[in-house]
Amino acid sequence: MRYINIENIKDxxxxxxxxxxxxxxxxxxxxxxLSRQKIKQLHKFGIIGVYIEDTWSADIFIQPxxxxxxxxxxxxALEKFSLDEIYDCASEIVDRLMHCDDYMNDVxxxxxxxxxxxxxxxxxxxxxxxxxxxxxxxxxxxxxLAVGAMLHDIGKQLxxxxxxxxxxRLTESELSVVRMHxxxxxxxxxKDINIYSSTRxxxxxxxxNWDGTGYPRGLKGNEIYELAMxxxxxxxxxxxxxxxxYKEAFSFQKTISIIKDGLDTMYNxxxxxxxxxxxxxxxxxxxxxxxxxxxxxxxxxxRGDMLKPVIKLKNSTLIDLRTSKLEIxx
Numbered sequence: 001m002r003y004i005n006i007e008n009i010k011d012x013x014x015x016x017x018x019x020x021x022x023x024x025x026x027x028x029x030x031x032x033x034l035s036r037q038k039i040k041q042l043h044k045f046g047i048i049g050v051y052i053e054d055t056w057s058a059d060i061f062i063q064p065x066x067x068x069x070x071x072x073x074x075x076x077a078l079e080k081f082s083l084d085e086i087y088d089c090a091s092e093i094v095d096r097l098m099h100c101d102d103y104m105n106d107v108x109x110x111x112x113x114x115x116x117x118x119x120x121x122x123x124x125x126x127x128x129x130x131x132x133x134x135x136x137x138x139x140x141x142x143x144x145l146a147v148g149a150m151l152h153d154i155g156k157q158l159x160x161x162x163x164x165x166x167x168x169r170l171t172e173s174e175l176s177v178v179r180m181h182x183x184x185x186x187x188x189x190x191k192d193i194n195i196y197s198s199t200r201x202x203x204x205x206x207x208x209n210w211d212g213t214g215y216p217r218g219l220k221g222n223e224i225y226e227l228a229m230x231x232x233x234x235x236x237x238x239x240x241x242x243x244x245x246y247k248e249a250f251s252f253q254k255t256i257s258i259i260k261d262g263l264d265t266m267y268n269x270x271x272x273x274x275x276x277x278x279x280x281x282x283x284x285x286x287x288x289x290x291x292x293x294x295x296x297x298x299x300x301x302x303r304g305d306m307l308k309p310v311i312k313l314k315n316s317t318l319i320d321l322r323t324s325k326l327e328i329x330x
Contacts, residue, residue: 002057002285002297005049009039016051022116024072048243051285056314057297060285065100066093066126074125078118078150083194090125090146094139097129117153117164120238125149127234127279128227134278135230135271148202149231155185155203167246179215182207201225206232211265221268229268233259233275236266252282253330256307281306282328291327 001016012033019028019042027045028038034052042050051062064071070092077085128149132142156164159181163174170178185203189195205219205228212220240255250258263272282288282298288311290296296311299318307328308321319326 001051001053001060001062002287003049003283004052004287006042006047009034009042009050009052011036011039013052014054016053019047019050021045021047048249056312056316057285060297060299060312062285065096066122070096071122074122074150075118078121081154083192086147086150087143090143090150093126094129094142094146097126097133098139098142117156120242121150121153123238123242124152124231124234127237128230131230131234131271131275131279132227134274141227144196144198145202145227145230147196148199148206148227149234151185151189151199152203152206152231152235153181153185154188155181155183157188158184169246179207183216198225198227202228202231204228206235208232209262209266210268213265224268226268226271229271233262233267233271234279236262237275237279237281251330252286252288253328256281276307277304279306282309288328289330291325291329 004013012035015028015030015032015034018026018030020026027041027047028034031053032038066074070089073085074089074093077089125146129142129146132145137145156178159178163170163177166174182204186200189200189203202225204216205225208214208217208219208224208228209232210221210224210229212218214224237255237259240250240258241252243249259267259272259275263269267275280301282301284298284301286298288296288298290311294313296313296319298309299312300310302309302320302322305322310318310320311328312318321327
């Protein structure tokens with residue numbers, strides 16, 4: 001199976017998964033042949049891409065470690081702000097990622113629609129735990145990281161909805177309100193004695209930059225809590241690759257370039273290095289272009305160097321980019 005952007009979907013393609021809207025309603029079932037009418041329906045419901053089956057991707061299987069049920073349970077727990085359920089979901093996510101031999105390949109599928117704050121928080125948590133495993137964290141530290149990453153944007157509940165969902169660039173005054181969400185979040189969590197201190201630190205510091213240019217306090221270097229730094233880079237990554245009301249999703253190459261530009265300014269250098277080693281930057285089953293002009297699919301990620309996956313050409317040839325002169329260019 002492979003992922004196709006809505007702009008590239010054509011008649012007679014066969015769906016590989018049920019296509020659901022943001023309310024979890026099934027629009028088109030797996031195994032359906034897409035028609036012009038069905039494609040119009042996908043556009044109408046704001047679907048931004050789907051997984052399809054074809055001969056090129058017949059041997060690419062995507063089975064996310066965090067499956068649909070656990071993902072839905074986590075989002076619902078966040079929506080209700082049920083701490084017990086959030087802690088349970090965090091434990092389950094950490095346990096699954098720690099005990100999956102090939103976790104770097106199928107961490108998650110790509111959303112079919114513009115993700116909301118809670119789905120974004122889930123994706124950040126999954127990638128943060130994946131990065132934390134690469135950094136050698138134990139179960140309890142990973143659980144603290146997962147909970148903090150899940151709740152990192154809780155302060156946005158106090159930001160006016162018209163600002164959060166605004167199409168186009170924010171004004172300076174609107175931006176100043178958005179930049180208060182770490183403090184808002186900290187204040188929300190400070191009211192509950194059952195909240196981990198690590199969670200409050202992640203929520204409060206996840207927009208602090210390594211060079212001191214971040215907010216809300218302008219902390220610098222090792223003044224910033226390490227788990228907040230891990231959450232920071234995963235937060236930026238997911239925001240860049242995701243569609244928002246005010247922007248389209250960035251390409252993988254553009255995302256990588258932006259994140260690399262944050263070396264020594266936004267991110268702890270050792271955490272940035274680990275990010276590119278352990279977090280699956282290129283999602284399995286996505287189409288990329290390589291330096292010889294060919295298109296290829298991401299077939300498998302390589303732990304230790306996520307920028308150089310194994311790719312599959314249209315003639316079924318597999319190429320491990322770690323041992324090839326070819327490069328991904330878009």
